[in-house]
Amino acid sequence: MSGYNKPLPLITQLSKVFYDGCKANKLLYQVCADCGEIIFFPKQTCPNCMGHSLEWKESSGRGRIFTFTVTYDYAPPEFAADTPYALAIVVLEEGFRMTSNIVESDLDAIRCDMPVEVVFDPVTSDITLPKFRLVGRTE
Numbered sequence: 665m666s667g668y669n670k671p672l673p674l675i676t677q678l679s680k681v682f683y684d685g686c687k688a689n690k691l692l693y694q695v696c697a698d699c700g701e702i703i704f705f706p707k708q709t710c711p712n713c714m715g716h717s718l719e720w721k722e723s724s725g726r727g728r729i730f731t732f733t734v735t736y737d738y739a740p741p742e743f744a745a746d747t748p749y750a751l752a753i754v755v756l757e758e759g760f761r762m763t764s765n766i767v768e769s770d771l772d773a774i775r776c777d778m779p780v781e782v783v784f785d786p787v788t789s790d791i792t793l794p795k796f797r798l799v800g801r802t803e
């Protein structure tokens with residue numbers, strides 16, 4: 665897609681694995697083979713045991729809203745046209761947290777602890793961003 669003028673993630677050798685996963689509609693995270701630590705965002709070294717045996721796994725993409733905010737005004741210029749929009753910290757079933765947008769949902773219905781599922785938004789030909797939508801009952 666052309667015309668996407670918002671900030672894009674910096675793709676590194678390590679984050680490329682994650683973003684290639686997103687392009688394939690897979691939400692990837694790492695697990696330390698030595699101590700079992702669940703790791704996100706991608707790292708070279710386990711923050712728990714300093715081991716280097718990190719393995720990629722695919723998340724179910726299901727989780728719950730840990731906390732969120734809805735921006736109605738005073739958004740950064742690149743996001744002004746998107747208002748209102750919801751930014752949330754989601755806790756995935758596997759136990760890691762990620763910050764993303766809640767989309768395809770009634771923003772007034774969002775509450776903490778609501779179940780969400782990942783959706784993939786191909787914002788450019790190179791970058792697909794993982795976002796989340798409410799599942800089940802909305803108010």
Ligand SMILES: [Zn+2]
Nearest residue numbers: 696699710713
């Ligand atoms: Zn470890």
